[in-house]
Amino acid sequence: MELTINWYIALSAILFSLGALGVLTRRNAIILFMSIEMMLNAANLAFVAFARHLGDLDGQVLVFFVITVAAAEVAVGLALIVTIFRSKKSINIDEINLMKG
Amino acid sequence: MGSGSVVIVFILMALVSITSAVMMLRSHNAVHSALWLVLNFTAIAVLYVVLNAPFIAMVQITVYAGAIMVLFLFVIMLLGAEQLQGITGGHGTERYHQAVAIVLVVLLIAGFGFLVFQGGMGSGGETAVIDTSPTALGLRLFEGYVLPFEVTGILLLAAIIGVAVFTRRKKKEA
Numbered sequence: 205m206e207l208t209i210n211w212y213i214a215l216s217a218i219l220f221s222l223g224a225l226g227v228l229t230r231r232n233a234i235i236l237f238m239s240i241e242m243m244l245n246a247a248n249l250a251f252v253a254f255a256r257h258l259g260d261l262d263g264q265v266l267v268f269f270v271i272t273v274a275a276a277e278v279a280v281g282l283a284l285i286v287t288i289f290r291s292k293k294s295i296n297i298d299e300i301n302l303m304k305g
Numbered sequence: 306m307g308s309g310s311v312v313i314v315f316i317l318m319a320l321v322s323i324t325s326a327v328m329m330l331r332s333h334n335a336v337h338s339a340l341w342l343v344l345n346f347t348a349i350a351v352l353y354v355v356l357n358a359p360f361i362a363m364v365q366i367t368v369y370a371g372a373i374m375v376l377f378l379f380v381i382m383l384l385g386a387e388q389l390q391g392i393t394g395g396h397g398t399e400r401y402h403q404a405v406a407i408v409l410v411v412l413l414i415a416g417f418g419f420l421v422f423q424g425g426m427g428s429g430g431e432t433a434v435i436d437t438s439p440t441a442l443g444l445r446l447f448e449g450y451v452l453p454f455e456v457t458g459i460l461l462l463a464a465i466i467g468v469a470v471f472t473r474r475k476k477k478e479a
Contacts, residue, residue: 207311212356215319219345222326234335234381238342241373242326248365249349256356259435261445267361268446271368272457276464278373282380283471289384 212253219246233285233295237278244274310423314355317416321409322348328405335381337402339374344409346370351417360439 219242226239248267255263289295322345329341346369353362435441446454 207315211315211319212352215322215352218323219326219349222323222330226330230330232335234377235329235338238329238338238377241369242329242342242345245346245349245369248361249352252353252356252358252361255358261435261437261441262449264358264361264437264442265446265450267358268364268442269450269453269457271364273460275368275373276461278376279464279468280471282376283468286380286384287471295384 209253209257213250216246216250216253219243219249231296231298233288233297233300234282236297237281237285241274241278244270310419311355314416314420315352317412318348318352318355321345321413321416322352324405324409328402332402336378339377339381340406342377343370343374344406344413346374348413351413351420354417354420357435357437359437360442 223239223241223243223246226242227236230236230239248270251263251267251270255261255267285295288300292300294300325341325344325348329338329345332338332341346365350362350365350370353359353365
């Protein structure tokens with residue numbers, strides 16, 4: 205059996221779908237963020253698989269950037285969650301429905 | 306190493322990553338979810354090694370499974386938010402989570418050990434292997450992507466300042 209790119213793309217799609225499912229079903233803002241991270245990770249897997257498939261290093265460079273931006277995004281997102289928790293005493297996103305603090 | 310054994314490693318890692326993703330979504334305790342996600346990231350890192358991306362695999366472990374998940378755990382524990390949502394599982398569910406976790410970690414280590422001792426790193430594709438050492442990656446980064454690299458630096462700086470501004474307590478409140 206040969207390990208082709210299709211296998212990786214299928215795994216990437218499954219992980220992305222599971223992440224999307226988490227975003228849609230869970231109401232805890234922190235779990236929501238983790239699901240987003242999982243989706244980013246699935247995209248990274250697809251990037252690396254294509255970099256390998258096409259024999260091109262650019263895919264890996266792009267993954268490098270995605271990881272950097274994801275780190276910045278997580279820091280800002282968690283700071284937002286901490287701030288919201290301080291004023292609302294909750295991180296259930298159904299209860300966070302006002303822009304007003 | 307024949308392509309058959311790489312297929313075994315791939316199937317093991319796919320099993321570990323999908324199961325840990327499902328367990329992350331099902332877990333009612335946010336700390337457990339974070340730990341499942343660490344397992345998921347580690348399994349993906351092993352797949353990066355199979356895909357001839359050793360540097361990305363190491364970055365995945367240190368930045369994702371290390372730094373980002375520590376930040377998550379820190380915030381979860383800071384807020385005491387681990388059980389804000391829904392019912393916490395009884396003792397029976399805990400046991401079954403433990404059993405699944407142990408099995409998955411054993412599979413992960415077995416798969417990675419198999420990969421290392423069979424010398425199959427970078428053999429998980431159908432095309433020729435290119436040079437993906439950190440040196441080659443760094444050269445490509447600084448030859449073709451200098452501007453994006455600088456922009457990323459500014460983005461990180463902006464994130465740092467933003468976070469500091471967000472979480473600063475106002476003088477009156479404190």
